[in-house]
Amino acid sequence: MRQTVDRIVDEPRWVLCPGCTTPVYGKRWRRNLSVCPECGRYTALSAVERLTQLVDDGRYEQLDLEARSEDPLQFVDTVPYPARLVQARARTGLDEAVLCARATVEGVPVVLAVMDFRFLGGSLGSAVGELITLAAEVALAGRTPLVIVSASGGARMQEGVLSLMQMAKTAAALAQLDEAGVLTVSLVTDPTFGGVAASFATLCDVILAEPGARLGFAGRRVIEQTIRQQLPAEFQTAEFLLERGVVDRIVPRPRLRTELGRLLRAATDADRPVGDARPVGAGRSSHSGRPEPGEGLVRDPGRLPEADAWEQVRRARDLTRPTTLDYLATAFVDFQELHGDRISGDCPSVVGGTAWLDGRPVMVIGQQKGHTAAELSQRNFGMPMPSGYRKAARLMRLAEKLRLPVVTLVDTPGAYPGADAEEQGQAVAIAENLRLMALLTVPVVTVIIGEGGSGGALALAVANRVLAFSSAVYSVISPEGCAAILWKDPAAAPRAAAALRVGSRDLLRLGVVDAVVVEPDGGTGADPLAAADALRRALADSLGELRQLTGPQLRADRRARFRQYGSALTVESELRTMSQPRR
């Protein structure tokens, strides 16, 4: 059945905004996607309105799925349940509180399940659970991404404990899509609570939310009665949850289709050849043509000049050097940042998301510093909290699921050494990333773009290929820290830097980095675009090599790479090389 919706029937001539009570001309209200043009208040959309706004040209094909609510408990409150269903169907024109359809979003085929709050408060009954499960099964059969738009007060009381079971059923359906590597996206709209919030609305790979949308397990009134306190106004809003790592992005209604399209393209184009994979409008004319292998990369330490170690440390920390976000804007295209660890927070010292590199989608994760005191302070000087490492882990697992190569950009003085970081398990977060990265079966390439500080750097750097810019440093401890402990004098930091052999030439000689990316004259900060170009070529080169390997080979290659450190053969040969006289 092909359905085209050009306009919403029964369009009211005037709409009274529930936020500011301004009367708004109906056509203007619709044109503004049911967001008040005066006060910005978002109002609920019906499932049909939502689908029409979200998909290309408003065209969708409703899925022909069989599921209708029964009355298994013969439930009667003030009104018998069957009578409520009859009323809801008459009022909404829907069979149930969810509408499932097939469509394209920015040209990418998707299966959508869109809830309608007007139908018994969007409650999750057996038929809703069944329809969402069937939609997931359609998505699985066609390996088509699934988009679920939620709006719900929770489980449907009138169907009792059978409603509760729908949470487990839909969760299992999403787990199958995880196993099959099919992207799932949740769009949270106001309100999404209870059993819906605690199942499919939050189990998707990416959680988008409309501004101000409330999401939670328990409702505000229940919580306030339980704790006998008033909750802040912003409690459980999308903005509140973004800060706490629960949602990935807050997307204004007019941008939803575009942003959804970006995610879908990155997730579905991973296996396509270069020519087909470049997103529309994302081309960079200066970057056509494949680089020659090895171009801009130095693998022979003898070709690198001897440099004073302390001078290297100072250059690696130079605030003019491009940061991860700078490179994401220059060496990559179409970066779609994803936020939060889904556990405790959204660490500002780690940024990550999908992006395109040389016509192919990748997952990029990096530590973020800044150029000014304000930026540095906002990013906690690039020193991640456990939530930063857990966000990185979440994105790496997503990359593994979607078969996206992982690119990490390392630039940190170290993991944040604070009491709160310890309380939240900093050591565990780092350790778990080391193990996770050893298990990945997608290509992983790391570039140390500035400072590679200790375990906090390594937690993003268990890669198949580890590269470093020529002024980058990588060390087990900061030279200052080493000087304080071994020399009992922080002023001995320059001597400690030399003794620790932190510079790129020594790192290459030790085999800790595989190649050095030559910086522009004067460093990456002196010519950020040239640096970005060198980075892009180095990454494209390394990923091109790794693409020849199978998943098990990639994992074995990475394990072998790290297995060699400290084995007798390596140490002996490295000592011999390093004992050569130095100027």
Ligand SMILES: [Zn+2]
């Ligand atoms: Zn208003």
